[in-house]
Amino acid sequence: MSRSIEYSTIVFDLGDVLFRWxxxxxxxxxxxxxxxxxxxxxxxxxxxxxxxxxxxxxxxxxxxxxxxxxxxxxxxxxxxxLVANHDLIDLIRELKAESRGRLRVFAMSNISLPDWEVLRTKPADWSIFDQVFTSGAAGERKPNLGFFRSVTEKADLDPRHTIFVDDKLENVLSARSLGFHGIVFDNPVPVKRALRNLVGDPVTRGREFLEQNAGKLLSVTDSSEKREAVILEENFAQLLILEATNDRTLVNLVEHDRTWNFFHGGKGKLTTDQFPFDLDTTSLGLTVFNRNKEVANSVMDEMLQYVDKDGIIQTYFDHRRPRFDPVVCVNALSLFYTYGRGAELHRTLLWVHDVLLNRAYLDGTRYYQTAECFLFFVSRLLSSTGDADLHALLKPLLRERIQERIGADGDALALAMRILVCDSIGIRDDVDFRALLPLQCEDGGWEISWIYKYGSSGIRIGNRGLTTSLAINAVEAMKQSPTHLHWSPSPTSTVVEQPPSPTKRHSSVITGLRPRSGSFKASFQRFWHVGKSRKAAEI
Structure with a gap:
């Protein structure tokens, strides 16, 4: 299991949980x-x-x-x-089967012996329970601690590894006071989701989601009262997924030999029909596919024609669209440093440093939605090169800035990015890890999160496949990270909670990726190309 606590037991209430009346x-x-x-x-x-x-x-x-x-x-x-909650019973049966005998399930109910004799005759799969404990037999009832201690002793369970589900808050509170992980049953949907997330392995479930949706992990815009969500066939998120998973079978992209376009075929949606090729997707594509040095140098020579008078590299291969964004700059720097030409974008680097120093990224950027996008890409830049001067300039400052973000509000992608950045510089982020796990959905994927946006309209773009890929790597990073690396969380208030089938890997893709068993600091070698989250945009 990829979490600090493994749950081997679940204790359910009966009335108003497993049976409705x-x-x-x-x-x-x-x-x-x-x-x-x-x-x-x-x-x-x-x-x-x-x-x-x-x-x-x-x-x-x-x-x-x-x-x-x-x-x-x-x-x-x-x-x-009385009617059995068959959906929940089916889930319990499924969880027990998936655990291969490791998960035990008990019932613990405030019920008289005569009423229990009636209830046990109701149509339901009673075989899911290892044992049923009734207040009538125990001489105790919830929320009295004596009933919980009696069940703990007779079932030989460890509360620290046991989940307790009940519709009464006072019963859950008593359970929690003894070390149980308590869940208040007020809505079956979040309860079922929580049970899957607590009992199942998040990495296995996440990979199964990716494999089941291989080739269909497309990006989508947000929606509004006046506008429905639009599915986008774009290359950038596909490149990031490929880099994060090293599995070519998962993605649907249109490869380019030299410069890249954000959209498949260059056909824009919700923007210019003929969308220009851009330096952001190009930087990512050239690093993910590791083009030969001659091709890469040729493209970088062309990119240098799109540097403004301030020395800042631009976003598009189109002088009629003078746009710049600090994340795009970082991704271009990653490409240049990869091929030993970082010094040619020195003024761009100095501006990126100023953005980091003065926290200019806190509300996102023109094309990227969150502060974490900028910090994540900076950490990728550092992982792309061993250049001592670059590390001396950015790494100490990045450490300070990411520590400031620990515990801040964020969606699943922001949390995953935050965890990965922390791991890349030797910080263990337990606070955001605890917030990330409950965001995994019943289908195994993580909730959609917004990574980039159209520069003119502000329409946001997200991709569940990308969020899930980075969340999986964040979970793996926490699994491999030594616990002694833990740092105290920032003062920001935080509210926490409420084996995949084998696939053929694309051997020519993504050099420098760390094997799954490696440390996550090394793993960033596989992410540092993840560079361009700014989605379509502009005018």
């Missing part, structure tokens, strides 16, 4: 009164096995001025309404 009956007793009865001390004693069914109904009748026989009819109808 209705307090509405055809008797004179209202649903409100019925709920008041089951919240009374008399009923609690009944659930503890201290009263017989008849004695309970008689006592409750006196307390609520009701006929015991009417109470009996109401609860009989309530029992008849």
């Amino acid at each position: 209705s307090p509405e009956t055809k008797t004179s007793i209202s649903s409100r009164t019925l709920r008041a009865i089951i919240s009374s001390p008399t009923w609690f004693n009944y659930e503890r096995g201290r009263l017989s069914e008849g004695d309970c109904y008689a006592a409750v009748g006196k307390e609520f001025s009701l006929e015991p026989e009417e109470i009996k009819k109401a609860f009989q109808q309530a029992r008849d309404s």
Whole structure:
């Protein structure tokens, strides 16, 4: 498992979690009164096995001025309404099967012995439980700690490796106080997602998502009330996915021998029909595919024709579109340093340094959505070369700036990038790691995140395949990172939480990538090409 805690046990409540029921009956007793009865001390004693069914109904009748026989009819109808939550039961069965015998599942319910005898006859797959613990048999009920301690002892479980699911917050609180990982069951969708994320291996699930969607990991724009999301066939995200995974079968891109276009075929969407070739995608394409030095030098000679009077390299191979962006500059620098020509963009480098020094990137850039994009690409630049002067100029400052970002709000891609940057300079980012894991979806992929945007309209572009690829590498980095590298989080407040089938690798792609078993600092060698998140754009 790729997390600090492995969960080997789940304890579920029954009523209102694995079984639904209705307090509405055809008797004179209202649903409100019925709920008041089951919240009374008399009923609690009944659930503890201290009263017989008849004695309970008689006592409750006196307390609520009701006929015991009417109470009996109401609860009989309530029992008849019990229906199993088959979706959740199916998930439990699936999780147990995937664990290959490692996952144990128990039920722990506040229920009297007579009611338990009725419930156990209801159609449901009771085989999913290793054992069912009832308050009637234990003589204790939730949220009393004694019931939890009894279950812990009899089931021989370790609370630190056990998940507890209940619809009552007070029960979950008691469980948490004893070391359980507590989940309040208020909505089945996030609960099912949380269970998958806590029990399943995030790396395996993420890779399965990528493989199941191979060739279809396309980018998409955001949507608004006036505009639907648009699917984009573009090369940049595909190159990043390829670099992050080293698996050519996953991506759908149009290769170019020299300069590259962001869009497939150069046909723009939501922008100019004939979109110009750009230096950003070109820098990424030449490094990912490791073109020969003669071709690379020829392209870099052409790129130098697009440097403005301030010495800053531009975005497009089009003098009619004078645009510049610090991330594009960083990606061009990565290309030039890769081929030993970094000194030719010295003034561009100095500007990148100023952007980093003065935190000019905090609100993103013209083409890139987040601060993490800039920091991530700077770390890739450093990983592309051993140039001592470059490292002396940028690395100490990058360390300071990324530490400032730990614990800041961010989507899955921003969190993954933050973790990877930290890892590349020897910082273990547990805070953002804990925030990243719950963002994995039930299908194994991570939520879509926005990496770049159109410069003129601000329309954002994201790609689940890219987010998932970098999230997988972030999880692997944390798995391989020594725990003693942990740094204290920044003062920013943070709220945390609420084997794949083998594929044929493209051997000619991405030189310098670290094997999956290597340290993640070395792994950045495989990312440093990830360079251009600025999506389409402009006018």
